[in-house]
Amino acid sequence: MNPTEWYLEYEIQRNRPGLLGDISSLLGMLAINIITINGVDEGRRGMLLLAQSNESIDRLESILYTMDTINVTKLRKPKLRDRLAVRHGRYIQRDADDKKTFRFVRDELGLLVDFLAELFKQEGHKLVGIRGMPRVGKTESIVASSVCANKRWLFVSSTLLKQTVRNQLIESEYSEQNIFILDGIVSTRRASEKHWQLVREVMRMPAVKVIEHPDIFVQNTEYTLDEFDYIIELRNDADEEITYEDMPKNQLFSATDFGGFDF
Incomplete structure (x- = not known):
């Protein structure tokens, strides 16, 4: 299967030290690469991801929804507005x-x-x-x-x-x-x-x-x-x-x- 791009956006519920590192480590363990990352709104962060399989995205989704430090708002194939939001830091x-x-x-x-x-x-x-x-x-x-x-x-x-x-x-x-x-x-x-x-x-x-x-x-x-x-x-x-x-x-x-x- 060819790698596919995904857009992940989450709202920070509790901004503790090392939160981004934890998410980055999780993505690395699932063989999901971060293409671009940026803040896209007050208290929100957006990421363009490259995943080797849909199964890895399914596993990522199930894990993210158990985390009480973030609230996942979007996990989908990237739309034009998503790409521009990450590029410019605003929606x-x-x-x-x-x-x-x-x-x-x-x-x-x-x-x-x-x-x-x-x-x-x-x-x-x-x-x-x-x-x-x-x-x-x-x-x-x-x-x-x-x-x-x-x-x-x-x-x-x-x-x-x-x-x-x-x-x-x-x-x-x-x-x-x-x-x-x-x-x-x-x-x-x-x-x-x-x-x-x-x-x-x-x-x-x-x-x-x-x-x-x-x-x-x-x-x-x-x-x-x-x-x-x-x-x-x-x-x-x-x-x-x-x-x-x-x-x-x-x-x-x-x-x-x-x-x-x-x-």
């Missing part, structure tokens, strides 16, 4: 009701870039929406993630440097390996029918599409939020409300104002 915040919505604050841009890069590396269609107030770092995070994933990014519509509204792509840009970036406000408020023909063409491609302001996008198109695989919310701080109500309408919808307004 990505996930909406309790909507499992496809993930929340970040500006101080977590490194974690966000890493998360998006891992999504971008996956093959096939993926539709990602990003919510956030102006100048919080949405577009910059998408571009940085594309670089980390070694993918080319293409702006179908954007306001990063100046207003961009594409009506066509050149032949070399029709690649499923590219990351296609759209600004939901620009596309729905300032674009022509030719642009929308391109948007629909891109949306049909089995590639990664990232749409900023997905709520505005779906309000004015035939698409729905149910079609999104992931929704990212990026805030300056955890208490910030993402809303368009306080933004002057001329900044939202006037072509003359788009160039200086970084959505």
